[in-house]
Structures are given as structure tokens and as C-alpha cells.
Amino acid sequence: MYDAPLEVRYCSHLAEMPLIKAPTEITHRVINIFTDGSKTGGKVGAAAVIVKDDKVLHQSKYKLHEKCSNNQAEQGTRTNSKSTVSRRFRKD
Numbered sequence: 001m002y003d004a005p006l007e008v009r010y011c012s013h014l015a016e017m018p019l020i021k022a023p024t025e026i027t028h029r030v031i032n033i034f035t036d037g038s039k040t041g042g043k044v045g046a047a048a049v050i051v052k053d054d055k056v057l058h059q060s061k062y063k064l065h066e067k068c069s070n071n072q073a074e075q076g077t078r079t080n081s082k083s084t085v086s087r088r089f090r091k092d
Contacts, residue, residue: 031057033081037073042066046077050085058084 037046
């Protein structure tokens with residue numbers, strides 16, 4: 001069994017690709033959660049920012065065990081952020 005040769009195709013340079021434009025406004029009256037997790041070498045971490053009406057309500061960052069994967073860091077920060085919103089910012 002072997003890999004069949006593939007036709008070489010032109011792949012545009014990143015500078016030639018169209019820009020992805022972010023929305024100019026973040027919807028108000030909702031809580032937005034921005035998260036990120038990363039792994040570089042043996043260092044793993046994650047961070048989250050919770051925003052409502054253009055105001056930062058909460059920021060957090062986590063240093064995780066070196067055996068955690070990038071996916072675990074990403075999922076962990078989403079789970080922790082949802083818990084934070086449930087505990088601290090729900091309507092009473």
C-alpha cells in the first residue's frame with residue numbers, strides 16, 4: 001500500500017486571501033464570553049473574558065498541567081466561564 005501522488009495545485013499566499021471582517025458591533029443585552037486555550041512545549045494555559053454592554057465583567061487565566069492538551073485547555077476555559085456566568089451574573 002502506498003500514497004498515490006497528488007497533483008500540485010496553486011495555494012494562494014495568506015497575504016493574497018480576502019480578510020475576514022469581524023462584526024463592528026457586539027450584540028448588547030447579552031453576555032459574551034471570549035475564550036482561548038493554548039499549548040506551547042510543556043506549557044499549557046487558558047484565559048477567558050466575560051463582556052456585557054462593552055464592559056468587562058470578569059477576566060480569568062489558568063495555568064494547566066503540562067500533560068493537558070490544547071483541546072482540554074479550550075474546553076476547560078469554556079466550562080469554567082459558563083459556570084462563572086451561572087454563579088455570578090444570572091438574574092435574581
